[in-house]
Amino acid sequence: MEFLRPATWDEALAAKAEHPSALPISGGTDVMVELNFDRHRPSALLDLNRISELTAWESGRYEGQEGEVIRLGAAVPYTRITRELSAELPGLALAGNTVGSPQIRNRGSVGGNLGGASPAGDAHPALLAAGRDVLVEAESVRGTRLIPIDEFYVGVKRNSLEPDELIRAVRIPVADGPQQFSKIGTRNAMVIAVCAFGIALHPKNGTVGTGIGSAAPTPRRAVEAEEFIAGELAERGLWQSGGLIGPAAIQRFGELVAAAASPIDDVRGTAAYRRHALAVMARRTLTWTWNEYTQSLRSAA
Amino acid sequence: MxxxxxxxxxxxxxxxxxxxxxxxxxxxxxxxxxxxEFAYSSDMWHENMLWGMALRSPHAHARILSVDISEAVKHPGVEAVMTHEDIPGAKYYGLEIKDQPALAMGKIRYHGEAIAIVAADHPETARRALAKIKVEYEILPTITTEEQCLDPETYGYVHEPDEYKGHASGNVVHSQKLISGLGVTDEVRALADVVIKGDYVVGMQDQAFLGPESGLAVPAEDGGVDLYIATQWLHVDREQIAPVLGLPENKVRLTLAGVGGAFGGREDLSMQIHACLLAQRTGKPVKIVYSREESFFGHVHRHPAKLTYEHGATRDGKLVYCDARIVLDGGAYASASPAVVGNAASLGMGPYEVPNVNMLAVALYSNNPSCGAMRGFGAVQACFAYEAQMDKLAAELGMDPVELRQINAVEQGSIMPTGQEIDAPAPVADLLRRVKALPLPQELDTTHLDVRDIPGALSNTSHGEGIVRGVGYAVGIKNVGFSEGFDxxxxxxxxxxxxxxxxxxxxxxxxxxxxxxxxxxxxxxxxxxxxxxxxxxxxxxxxxxxxxxxxxxxxxxxxxxxxxxxxxxxxxxxxxxxxxxxxxxxxxxxxxxxxxxxxxxxxxxxxxxxxxxxxxxxxxxxHHRPTVPFDKETGQGFGHVQYTFCAHRAVVDVDVELGLVKVVELAAAQDVGKALNPLSVVGQIQGGSTQGLGLAVMEEIVVKDGKVRNPSFTDYLIPTILDTPPMPVEVLELADEHAPYGLRGVGEAPTLSSTPAVVAAIRAATGLALNRVPVRPEHLTGTGE
The missing domain is CATH 3.30.365.10 (Aldehyde oxidase/xanthine dehydrogenase, molybdopterin binding domain)
Structure with missing residues (x-):
């Protein structure tokens, strides 16, 4: 197995072009497990640890995205996302806090989650919920491609990257409303998600974002649930009034989230449990975010 | 703490x-x-050392039609490839029954059984060589359920009758009956005012030690072997290794290497024979270290069990009789199954005076993973069932569950169902009183929540919604030392x-x-x-x-x-x-x-x-005082050296909507006779309690049609620090005059009652029956098996 250690981003792109089957490695929290279990023997590893810009983030305004955006380097570890970006990216910060153990959070990154594209990756539901204009910066020697998050996940552990492309960063709009993330595991820490749910309120454009993890071949949104609740909020003028959503609508939202999943029975849980738990998490997280939103309305008034 | x-x-x-x-x-x-900085067995190194590795069966039950090693032998860097044909001595070994081939001969009986071994200059070389060994299998239907095991005429034998000599053949490894008092007859049943019945299931727990099986075999000039090994018993390893190598015992010398946990999982051999065979063959030192995945196939597990209990009692709560049947799945090879059966039968009434008893415990051969020793050894499974029965009986009688246990508790001078008198302190009622008297932990304060304190913890599943607290009690009885006439x-x-x-x-x-x-x-x-x-x-x-x-x-x-x-x-x-x-x-x-x-x-x-x-x-x-085997038909006999007792009170919070559990506190009281090292004693009690907690809410090897589905710490979950609650411990020191310093064995008793106490607390919080451990979120939410 070859071990490639580019010193710069340009060298990394050149190496990837030359060795399209090389597997990028940064924190190694996923890749090394696969290697140690002998599930995967890539012809080459492409070590990105020397490229310091991948562990940096910046905020700014970018073409094609509204408002302020965080451009998150692919290798920024979860520990730093939770510590440094919990105001700007609250959903992702909460999700990051559920990844593995403290040691894993010190090494694991969003770029790794996206590269692996496992349906159980904790970052995915938060990214999906954060909005349709979350963009993955995919680069190759041929140039830069901005992949909308909705088009990124294409199959079980498959993403829409080309063989010569590397993930450089993810551009995520700064939250314009409350966000939440919940995950089920069968112990109280260090678990792979049995299922997970992310939600983001977007008061600016009157939408609600969702993301479902570990309950379908790919991470996915609960589109009908999003449309239903956005419709409720708009029709009843709740964005302005900050009134109660009410149990019937919250119940319906939960049902629609559960219906959007296509879970399986496996060693981590049954399909029936996953649907059930998604509905509960959807109800609870909607309630939490809405309470936070109405409180912010009241304190602004 | x-x-x-x-x-x-x-x-x-x-x-x-x-x-x-x-x-x-x-x-x-x-x-x-x-x-x-501690040197574990997996850290050893020797000049000119080779790496050994085993080829394992992906099938649970198959006939081996052919094994072709020719390509593997030619692989550069490979120094030896061996199958059963290359074994110089005895082909079978075993802890109690020599029924396990050192390398598979003609037949595969469980998923992961070793077929061939390789020694090479590098682990990766060995791995590649293994991939070049061609094995032709004829896959056979698996014999895995109780029904299949007990009907060999229809489903076949795991071991053909007479396949090994001098032991019961068929699919029953060992059985033990126990009858005391009048047994359980219609007349005896008529004496009871209340009858409680229950069927219980205990899943397959793993020892989950952190140091994988490993050792280093060094060939010696005298033709013998020096083996540096992580094990639980050097001499019994040697007894099993030497005949396979065709060597007298004095030419097989063992030295203990750093052991990373055991819990019973190192009582059987794992890589010992393989490393020695390869060292003998190559004349070079051979090291074998299992990967985590291989470790799950490399050692025996706790017997999964099905338990059927019927208790009769008077209206004032005195037990009249118990009729019980315990079926243990022993898997492909006997390991310690006979002794586990003896424990399940003789300790299966719990620390209670039961005047009339009818008990049958059996261990079956199957194509599931082999099961053997694990902390608690047959007494764990029974304790889960009889303690669930005590709670049901208390509920039926409208009695306090602790009081019910106390009025039936054994004490010094009580006669066990085996006829053996308890001739040392047995403060069962007092242990229960002590855990009950401890102050309860604070109620959950939902106004100042730290999510780490509630079910789901950092997974952020609740901000106080759906959480119900429950409290449960249990007590258990365990033997100390080897029983049934073993010196x-x-x-x-x-x-x-x-x-x-x-x-x-x-x-x-x-x-x-x-x-x-x-x-x-x-x-x-x-x-x-x-x-x-x-x-x-x-x-x-x-x-x-x-x-x-x-x-x-x-x-x-x-x-x-x-x-x-x-x-x-x-x-x-x-x-x-x-x-x-x-x-x-x-x-x-x-x-x-x-x-x-x-x-x-x-x-x-x-x-x-x-x-x-x-x-x-x-x-x-x-030597401890002599014991005798239990009578095969009645289970009577002075079978145990010493008894030990521990009681628990568990306090849990359950998110009843999501089925998630957080054990809030797990208090224990145990009589240790004399604490030679009080800090170690408390550590043992807390460690045993934690292992019991694991069985209660998460630890299970999932097996389907003989195939292990979760051989990793990603999916075989053990408690983390966030799952492990404060554990107040009360230590009693009531000397046993038969024992050195009056001491009493400590390590296993806390593993018994911890599991039923946690489950009793979950039942109290949810009102559900919960007849199976581990309890999964599915069981608490009605969403499947």
Whole structure:
């Protein structure tokens, strides 16, 4: 197995072009497990640890995205996302806090989650919920491609990257409303998600974002649930009034989230449990975010 | 974590020393282990060392049609490829029944069975060579359910009848009946006012030790082998290894390597024979280290069990009878199944006086993974069932569950269903009273929540919604030492000599230090008995006699007892030396602070001066009092050496909507006879409680059609620090006059009652029946198996 250690981003792109089957490695929290279990023997590893810009983030305004955006380097570890970006990216910060153990959070990154594209990756539901204009910066020697998050996940552990492309960063709009993330595991820490749910309120454009993890071949949104609740909020003028959503609508939202999943029975849980738990998490997280939103309305008034 | 120490009934000890018995000196291996500097068996290295690796079956039941190793042999860097045909000696081995082939012969009986072994210059070379071995299988239907196992005419035999000689054939490894009082007849049933029935299931728990199976076999010039190995019992390993190598036992020398946990999982052989065979074949040192995944296939697990219980009681809560049947899945090979059956049957009534008993316990052969020893050993499964029954009975009678247990509890002088009298303290009612009297933890304060304190923790599933608290109690009974007529004696050698002007004691045993702290305790015993400051612990090896197994809560009792005997012999010889030299006729001598002291005449002489150049070097064996096998038809007999008791109170918070559980507190009370090292004793109780908690809410090897579905720590979950609650421990010290220092084995009892206490608390919170462990979120939310 070859071990490639580019010193710069340009060298990394050149190496990837030359060795399209090389597997990028940064924190190694996923890749090394696969290697140690002998599930995967890539012809080459492409070590990105020397490229310091991948562990940096910046905020700014970018073409094609509204408002302020965080451009998150692919290798920024979860520990730093939770510590440094919990105001700007609250959903992702909460999700990051559920990844593995403290040691894993010190090494694991969003770029790794996206590269692996496992349906159980904790970052995915938060990214999906954060909005349709979350963009993955995919680069190759041929140039830069901005992949909308909705088009990124294409199959079980498959993403829409080309063989010569590397993930450089993810551009995520700064939250314009409350966000939440919940995950089920069968112990109280260090678990792979049995299922997970992310939600983001977007008061600016009157939408609600969702993301479902570990309950379908790919991470996915609960589109009908999003449309239903956005419709409720708009029709009843709740964005302005900050009134109660009410149990019937919250119940319906939960049902629609559960219906959007296509879970399986496996060693981590049954399909029936996953649907059930998604509905509960959807109800609870909607309630939490809405309470936070109405409180912010009241304190602004 | 508060430790409340209670009344004592100490025996007279020769001398007092702060690091002697009753003290809590630091363990010699503790700091090294915490710093990651301790050398475990997987860390060993030898010049010219080869790496061994095994090819394992992906099928649970198959006929091997052919094995073609020709390509693997040619692979560069490969020095040996071996199948059963290359074994120089006996082809079978086993702990109690020699039914397991060292390498598969003609048939595969479980998923992961080893077929061929390779030695190569690098682990990756070995892995590639294994991939070149071609095995043709004829896949057979698996025999995995109780129904299939018990109907061999239809479903076939795991081992053909007469396949190994002298033992019951068919798919029953071992069975034990037990009848006491009048048994359970219609007349007896008529005596009961209330009848409680229940069916219970215990899933397959794994020992989940962190140090994978590993060892280094070094060929010796005399044609023998030196094996450095992480195990629980050096001598019984040797007994099984030597015949397969075609060597006399004295040519197979074992030395204990650093052991990373055991819990019963190292009682059977794993890579020992394979490493030795490859070393013999290649003439080079061979190291084998299992990967985590291979480890799940490389050792036996706790028997999964189906238990059917029926209790009858009077209206005022006195037990009248118990009719019980326990079916243990032993898997492909016998391992320790017969002894596990004996425990399940003889301890299956729990620490209760039950006048009329009818019990049947059986272990079955199947194509599931082999099951054998694990902490609690047959008593764990039974405890889950009988304690669930006690709660059901209390509910039926409208009684307090603790009170019901107390009025039926055994005490000193009680007769067990086996007819054996409990001839040592048995403070069962008092242990229950103590855990119940402890203050309850604070209620959950939902206004100032830290998510780490509630079910789901950092997964952020609740901000206080859906959470219900429950409290549950349980108590259990475990035997100490090997039972049923087994003489599991221990040997200790103690040498006293002067080194650098100081008297130094060296303790040499074959005891496997697996983390239990035996080496610390041996030092404490030597300091107490010999009044010396300096004690060195000789590496454990087969140059000294057997120490028996580090299991069955027996090592402090048995090998600790042997060290005490050897120290006493050394002390007597030292004093004899003084009598001879100085003409002492004192009868009040002791060894204190490096000196011989007379209670009446004061300090007589420093030990160093008395010894001079003489070294006193003596070896003693310690045998426990004899026991007898249980009668096959009635289960009667003085079968156990000692009984030990522990009670738990569990407090849990359950998110009843999501089915997530957080154990808030797990309090224990245990009688330890005498705490030789109080800190270690509390550590054992907390560790055992945690392992029981794991079985209650998460730990299970999932097997489907004989295939293991979760051979990894990603999917076989063990408790993390966020799952492990504060564990207040009350330690009682009521001496057992039959045991050295009055001590009682500690390690296993807390593993028994922890599981049913946690499940009782979950039942209290949810109102659900919960007849199966581990309890999964599905069981709490009605969403599937």
């Amino acid at each position: 508060s430790t409340i120490r209670t009344e004592k009934n100490l025996q007279n000890i020769t001398t007092a020393h702060p690091d002697g018995i009753g003290g809590s000196p630091l363990r010699p291996d503790g700091i090294l282990k915490v710093r990651g 599991d004696y221990s040997t200790a050698r103690v040498r006293l000599e002067v080194i650098g002007g100081e008297p130094v004691a060296m303790v040499h045993t074959a005891m496997a230090e697996v983390g239990q702290g035996g080496v610390t305790v041996h030092g404490q015993i030597a300091r107490t008995e010999l009044g010396v400051e300096q004690v060195t612990i000789h590496p454990a090896n087969t140059e000294v006699g057997s120490a028996g197994s580090t299991s069955a809560s027996r090592q402090t009792y048995m090998t600790g007892g042997a060290v005490k005997l050897a120290c006493e012999a050394v002390r007597n010889e030292l004093v004899a030396l003084g009598r001879k030299r100085y003409g002492w006729d004192y009868n009040d001598l002791s060894l204190v602070g490096g000196k011989v002291v007379s209670a009446s005449a004061g300090v007589l002489v420093p030990i160093a001066d008395l010894l001079g150049d003489t070294a006193i070097d003596l070896t003693r064996e310690h």
